[in-house]
Amino acid sequence: MSSTPIFAERSDKNQIEEGLQLAPKFDQDGLIPVVTTDCKTGEVLMVAYMNREALQQTIEIGEAVYWSRSRQVLWHKGATSGMVQKVKEICIDCDQDAIVLRVEMIGGACCHVGYRSCFYRSIPFGEDAKRAGMDRPLTLSLTGGEKVFDPNEVYGKK
Numbered sequence: 541m542s543s544t545p546i547f548a549e550r551s552d553k554n555q556i557e558e559g560l561q562l563a564p565k566f567d568q569d570g571l572i573p574v575v576t577t578d579c580k581t582g583e584v585l586m587v588a589y590m591n592r593e594a595l596q597q598t599i600e601i602g603e604a605v606y607w608s609r610s611r612q613v614l615w616h617k618g619a620t621s622g623m624v625q626k627v628k629e630i631c632i633d634c635d636q637d638a639i640v641l642r643v644e645m646i647g648g649a650c651c652h653v654g655y656r657s658c659f660y661r662s663i664p665f666g667e668d669a670k671r672a673g674m675d676r677p678l679t680l681s682l683t684g685g686e687k688v689f690d691p692n693e694v695y696g697k698k
Contacts, residue, residue: 546562546596546599547562547592547595550563556635562632563636564632564639565637567637571589571590572589572590572591573587573588573637573639574588574640575587575638575641576640576641576643577641577642578643578644579644585645585650585651585657585659586650586651586659587658588606589606589607589609590607590639591607593607593614594606594615598627598630599630602626603625603626603627604616604624604625620694621652621689623646623647623649623689624647625641625643625644627641627642628642628643628644647688648688648689652691652695653691654687654691655685655687655688657684659684660682660684661680661684662680662681662683663678663680
């Protein structure tokens, strides 16, 4: 990994919102949220987090690297499964506190459960939610199609 600082210090509002230096704002846990989308379709594949090292590695190698909050380790997407996310564009929002990665999804799936996207269920709302009954937990609808892979075969049984 590079030893040169690629992140500027955050200073005034103008520098953060209008400036051309990368000055990401990491939260109190040192993380920044990342929305990852398919570069061709715009489909949302996943939402994850990066710390400074994950963002720097992503920039340097051109593949998505995240911070796993559950395992507390860097996570190079696809290192185990082979389903790598090749970065095509990295965008940062106006406050520099959220990132969008536009990626080419190698291997066809993103979700560790086996679906293409981590967003494979929808929540009823409005009249549909009222018809379902607001006096008990709502039932989700599967919207992600068929699984692309079997997680037990890829990751082993847990």
